[in-house]
Amino acid sequence: MENLTLFIPTYKRATKQKTLESLSMCPELLLITKLVVRQEEFEDYDWLYGDKVEVLTLPNNISNICQTRSWILNNCETDNLIMLDDDLRINRRESVNRLVKINSVKLLDMINQLNTWLTDGDSPLVGAVSYTHLRAH
Numbered sequence: 001m002e003n004l005t006l007f008i009p010t011y012k013r014a015t016k017q018k019t020l021e022s023l024s025m026c027p028e029l030l031l032i033t034k035l036v037v038r039q040e041e042f043e044d045y046d047w048l049y050g051d052k053v054e055v056l057t058l059p060n061n062i063s064n065i066c067q068t069r070s071w072i073l074n075n076c077e078t079d080n081l082i083m084l085d086d087d088l089r090i091n092r093r094e095s096v097n098r099l100v101k102i103n104s105v106k107l108l109d110m111i112n113q114l115n116t117w118l119t120d121g122d123s124p125l126v127g128a129v130s131y132t133h134l135r136a137h
Contacts, residue, residue, distance in 0.1 A: 003079040004115045006033040009068045010086035014044040019088040020053065025104040029111060036072060038062075080118040082111070 006029060008019050023029045033053045037045045039060060046055045062071055072083060091099040092106055102110070 001028070001032055001112070001115060003119065004032055004111075005076055005078045005081045006111070007036055007072045007076070007081055007083045008033065008086050009036040009065060009072065009083065010045070011038060011041070011065075013086050014041060014048055017049065017086060019084050019086050019090075020049065022088060022090040022102070022107070024052070026108050026111075029108065032078075036068060080115055082114055082118075 006023070008017075010017065017035075020033070020035070023033055030053050035045055035049055035053055035055045037055060037057060039057050042055060042057045049055060056075075058068060058071060062068055069083060072081065090102045090107060090110075092102045094100045
């Protein structure tokens with residue numbers, strides 16, 4: 001996964017990093033993960049997570065998520081990137097009406113599959129969907 005970086009843009013959630021908590025089951029994913037924060041919050045995030053992931057600081061002129069995502073795209077040093085919201089609980093569907101917490105093997109498989117789609121060149125943009133409510137079909 002040397003050509004992939006995972007970015008988690010985050011704001012005002014220093015003690016509520018659900019996505020980072022989910023990723024922490026795979027130490028190899030933490031090595032390629034970067035939290036992206038505003039300058040005024042850098043010390044809090046760096047103190048809490050700087051020993052686990054790299055914490056990047058946005059320039060002062062960036063003040064919303066659209067500008068943040070654009071900055072990430074323009075400053076990524078790897079060929080591929082995945083941006084993850086900071087409040088994800090990563091689950092897998094066990095059946096139509098049941099989600100279960102993902103395990104480290106399945107999480108790594110998911111990230112590898114997304115990276116493969118990005119690398120193949122046929123899919124310049126890939127994503128995963130978040131469902132709040134389960135629906136029977």
